[in-house]
Amino acid sequence: MKKSIRIGGFGGQGVILAGFILGKAACVFSDYNAVQSQSYGPEARGGAARAEVIVSDEKIGYPRPTTIDLFVAMAQEAFDTYRKDIRDDTVVIVDSDLVPRNDIGRPIYKVRAQKIAQDLGNKMVTNIAMVGVITGVYDMLSPDAVKKAVMDSVPKRFRDLNVKAFEMGLEAGKNARPE
Amino acid sequence: MRYERDPARIRKVLGDKVQFVQGDMAAAYGGLLAGCSFFGGYPITPASEVAEGIARMLPRVKGTFIQMEDEIGSLAAVIGAAWGGAKAMTSTSGPGFSLMMENYGYAIMTETPCVIVNVQRTGPSTGQPTLGAQGDMMQVRWGTHGDVEAIALAPSTVQECLDLTIEAFNLSEKYRHPVCLMADGEIGHLREKLVIPDEDEMTLIERVPATIDKDKFLPFGNSQTRDNKVPDFPTFGTGYRTYVTGLTHNKKGFPATDKQRDHEELITRLVTKISDDREKLTNVERVELDDAETAFVTYGASARPTESAVATARKNGMKVGMLRLKTVWPFPRRTIEELSKKVNKIIVPEMNLGQIVHSVREYSCDGCEVTLAPKVGGEMHLPDELFGYLEARK
Numbered sequence: 001m002k003k004s005i006r007i008g009g010f011g012g013q014g015v016i017l018a019g020f021i022l023g024k025a026a027c028v029f030s031d032y033n034a035v036q037s038q039s040y041g042p043e044a045r046g047g048a049a050r051a052e053v054i055v056s057d058e059k060i061g062y063p064r065p066t067t068i069d070l071f072v073a074m075a076q077e078a079f080d081t082y083r084k085d086i087r088d089d090t091v092v093i094v095d096s097d098l099v100p101r102n103d104i105g106r107p108i109y110k111v112r113a114q115k116i117a118q119d120l121g122n123k124m125v126t127n128i129a130m131v132g133v134i135t136g137v138y139d140m141l142s143p144d145a146v147k148k149a150v151m152d153s154v155p156k157r158f159r160d161l162n163v164k165a166f167e168m169g170l171e172a173g174k175n176a177r178p179e
Numbered sequence: 180m181r182y183e184r185d186p187a188r189i190r191k192v193l194g195d196k197v198q199f200v201q202g203d204m205a206a207a208y209g210g211l212l213a214g215c216s217f218f219g220g221y222p223i224t225p226a227s228e229v230a231e232g233i234a235r236m237l238p239r240v241k242g243t244f245i246q247m248e249d250e251i252g253s254l255a256a257v258i259g260a261a262w263g264g265a266k267a268m269t270s271t272s273g274p275g276f277s278l279m280m281e282n283y284g285y286a287i288m289t290e291t292p293c294v295i296v297n298v299q300r301t302g303p304s305t306g307q308p309t310l311g312a313q314g315d316m317m318q319v320r321w322g323t324h325g326d327v328e329a330i331a332l333a334p335s336t337v338q339e340c341l342d343l344t345i346e347a348f349n350l351s352e353k354y355r356h357p358v359c360l361m362a363d364g365e366i367g368h369l370r371e372k373l374v375i376p377d378e379d380e381m382t383l384i385e386r387v388p389a390t391i392d393k394d395k396f397l398p399f400g401n402s403q404t405r406d407n408k409v410p411d412f413p414t415f416g417t418g419y420r421t422y423v424t425g426l427t428h429n430k431k432g433f434p435a436t437d438k439q440r441d442h443e444e445l446i447t448r449l450v451t452k453i454s455d456d457r458e459k460l461t462n463v464e465r466v467e468l469d470d471a472e473t474a475f476v477t478y479g480a481s482a483r484p485t486e487s488a489v490a491t492a493r494k495n496g497m498k499v500g501m502l503r504l505k506t507v508w509p510f511p512r513r514t515i516e517e518l519s520k521k522v523n524k525i526i527v528p529e530m531n532l533g534q535i536v537h538s539v540r541e542y543s544c545d546g547c548e549v550t551l552a553p554k555v556g557g558e559m560h561l562p563d564e565l566f567g568y569l570e571a572r573k
Binding site: 020023024026027028033034035036037038060061062063064066 | 195197198199365368369370371372483484485486487490559561562563
């Protein structure tokens with residue numbers, strides 16, 4: 001098993017943390033190897049930002065994705081920038097409120113991660129809700145491992161809020177169907 | 180007050196045994212585990228996270244972190260701390276490493292044990308901040324003036340950023356020499372699985388203090404307690420009078436700048452204390468080399484796409500392998516010579532326009548073709564790109 005994931009959003013939205021949590025869930029709370037690379041630097045703030053994670057049950061050589069198995073878009077600009085790398089069998093998840101123009105000519109997963117966060121009263125946890133969605137949609141990491149990684153990666157005083165966002169995202173992901 | 184390495188406290192600060200962290204942070208962890216109690220540094224991408232990490236951790240183990248005014252001051256502070264008895268380190272990247280060259284030579288000349296973590300980018304000058312490259316592989320060997328030997332290690336994984344930092348400290352203490360961890364921006368910023376070794380899984384080499392009768396003490400003679408070219412260390416404050424200078428000095432440590440014999444003796448010892456141990460210091464990984472007809476010779480981040488290219492080549496029935504240098508300096512001459520007798524072609528992937536390829540060529544036998552596979556601009560080679568070098572050379 002070897003899966004490459006790209007999460008695209010805008011700088012400040014927490015896509016790096018989202019990728020980090022998936023990598024940590026794979027390495028620390030499951031028995032996989034994982035690597036995470038990222039766009040880095042001042043030029044990434046505000047514009048399209050991305051996190052890339054490879055999860056594998058074998059040693060990982062080249063640490064950047066050569067093909068994308070799962071593409072997650074949390075901003076229109078990121079979707080527009082990175083959609084060229086989508087293959088026919090790439091699983092695509094978008095936040096339909098943040099990526100309204102998302103037609104690629106085939107059904108994709110459309111979820112509302114930011115809405116979940118807003119309903120919880122804090123837009124900041126959109127990324128964690130999306131981590132839940134990814135876990136529910138994409139059968140790779142156990143929800144338990146990812147939940148542990150979430151709890152381990154967020155400030156203590158926001159732990160409950162983040163766990164709630166994760167769990168609601170997870171439910172949304174489990175119930176989502178390509179449309 | 181003397182720093183006492185406290186394993187329990189260090190491990191409490193480091194946290195969980197298995198982590199998902201960046202190479203930069205792993206190097207900081209390695210320093211802490213090795214017993215580093217002093218860090219003097221100046222932030223620079225892609226090395227800043229080494230300083231950031233250790234700045235948070237050192238005070239919690241009763242160590243000292245100082246952000247200096249620049250990289251010249253950083254290494255100067257580290258050298259001073261080492262003479263005060265500390266295991267000391269700094270971190271930087273290309274532009275800062277250039278500034279450190281003066282004190283790097285001073286550390287070599289004064290036989291000061293310390294560790295420089297260089298998370299390389301490219302140049303010349305400020306080049307491409309934040310992006311990775313292998314811009315200083317020759318600077319670490321030849322960047323300071325005069326006759327020197329270098330000890331430089333190159334990690335290819337986050338785990339090796341930790342393991343080889345500990346090794347760098349060990350070698351710096353063993354040889355009383357500034358040892359460089361030549362990481363690069365790709366590995367420094369990569370997050371990967373890291374397993375923190377237990378105490379019984381690590382070997383730590385400690386400085387050999389001067390213990391001889393103070394009247395008979397020669398600060399820069401060979402070891403006076405062992406059969407070794409490395410002098411016992413007279414930590415400041417222990418009563419061993421020592422004059423420390425970058426000038427050519429005699430065994431007493433006093434300037435002997437006009438004495439041909441003193442200079443020859445000193446410099447020969449400084450170089451041969453390391454080069455005599457070249458074979459012992461050689462540390463390589465061999466991948467699929469047993470029946471290989473073509474070999475990649477590489478190091479650092481470049482080994483990652485290379486390993487993928489070797490796997491693709493093997494799937495296609497091509498006899499291709501990889502020799503990965505973990506110790507780049509002193510250069511593993513005999514290993515390269517022997518490899519060049521076995522294979523027809525050597526390809527050297529580097530994230531520069533050709534540095535280590537020159538040494539590979541120098542020590543390869545006639546009849547073995549040595550080719551550079553360069554990549555610049557702040558990106559790693561793609562595995563397919565390297566595979567292309569094989570197809571082109573079939």
